Amino acid sequence: MEDTMRAISRKHIALIMLLAFLVALTFSFAPLPGTSATAQAAATWKGITINWSNVRRGSSTQYAVVSVYAPNTSVTVYASVAGQNIWGSPYWYRVSPLNSAPLYIYSGLVVKAQSSSQASPYGSGKVIVVVLSKQWLYAYDNGRQVFNTAITSGRPSLPTPTGTFHVLRKLHPTTFYSPWPPGSPYYYPPTFINYALEFDWGGYFLHDAWWHGIFGPGTNGWHYDPVAGWTWGSHGCVEMSVKAAAWLYNWAPVGTTVIVKSN
Numbered sequence: 001m002e003d004t005m006r007a008i009s010r011k012h013i014a015l016i017m018l019l020a021f022l023v024a025l026t027f028s029f030a031p032l033p034g035t036s037a038t039a040q041a042a043a044t045w046k047g048i049t050i051n052w053s054n055v056r057r058g059s060s061t062q063y064a065v066v067s068v069y070a071p072n073t074s075v076t077v078y079a080s081v082a083g084q085n086i087w088g089s090p091y092w093y094r095v096s097p098l099n100s101a102p103l104y105i106y107s108g109l110v111v112k113a114q115s116s117s118q119a120s121p122y123g124s125g126k127v128i129v130v131v132l133s134k135q136w137l138y139a140y141d142n143g144r145q146v147f148n149t150a151i152t153s154g155r156p157s158l159p160t161p162t163g164t165f166h167v168l169r170k171l172h173p174t175t176f177y178s179p180w181p182p183g184s185p186y187y188y189p190p191t192f193i194n195y196a197l198e199f200d201w202g203g204y205f206l207h208d209a210w211w212h213g214i215f216g217p218g219t220n221g222w223h224y225d226p227v228a229g230w231t232w233g234s235h236g237c238v239e240m241s242v243k244a245a246a247w248l249y250n251w252a253p254v255g256t257t258v259i260v261k262s263n
Helices: 002-029 037-043 242-251
Strands: 045-049 053-056 065-069 074-077 079-082 091-094 104-106 110-112 126-131 136-141 144-150 163-166 169-171 174-176 191-193 196-200 204-208 223-225 229-231 238-240 257-261
Touching (some): 074 091, 191 204, 204 242
Antiparallel strands (some): 045 110, 053 104
């Protein structure tokens, strides 16, 4: 009987030790209360700059510039904070780890980087495509066409630039002023614009042209307009009707990809 009791006691002790080991092992892998490392990792994402971007110590232009990132620089966004409103949005992205010195870039200068599974330019998010040979604009949302409209692009002597761009800022309303002096064949008087989305520095916009009556194929050259008479295409911008520009303005946020291609 005594041997039997000793055997049972040894089994109880072994079982208790095993349970204690399992409990210790469980707590060793459990996160401590208040630990934010997992939450921080889940909140981070990869982005790229869409233009020359000042990196500052705080979320305002009052903070010193500590670096300047070139277009298409890869960044990791660790947080989004409210700060100075620059182009219609008050948000700035923190591009340094939360346990290091703060570094911020204005949100309008950073877009999410595409993964390898998002190689198609029309396959993810909102994309605006301008086809110059067709004088037509298409809007895509996650690869699905949601809008299209006739446009007028730059005349032969002032062509619309081709390539991949992003909406840099949005203006509603605004006034365009000619960079050419009076007497130049390209001069135009101060012109009221209802909706404008800048896609390339240097004054290249997607905007309404209320003074035109037609858009589409042939309008980028010398053509007859029922409202304006004989006229050329734009000075390099992508023009469209007021109704189309209003739709695009309300649909496309700052950072939206803009692809301008010949065919």
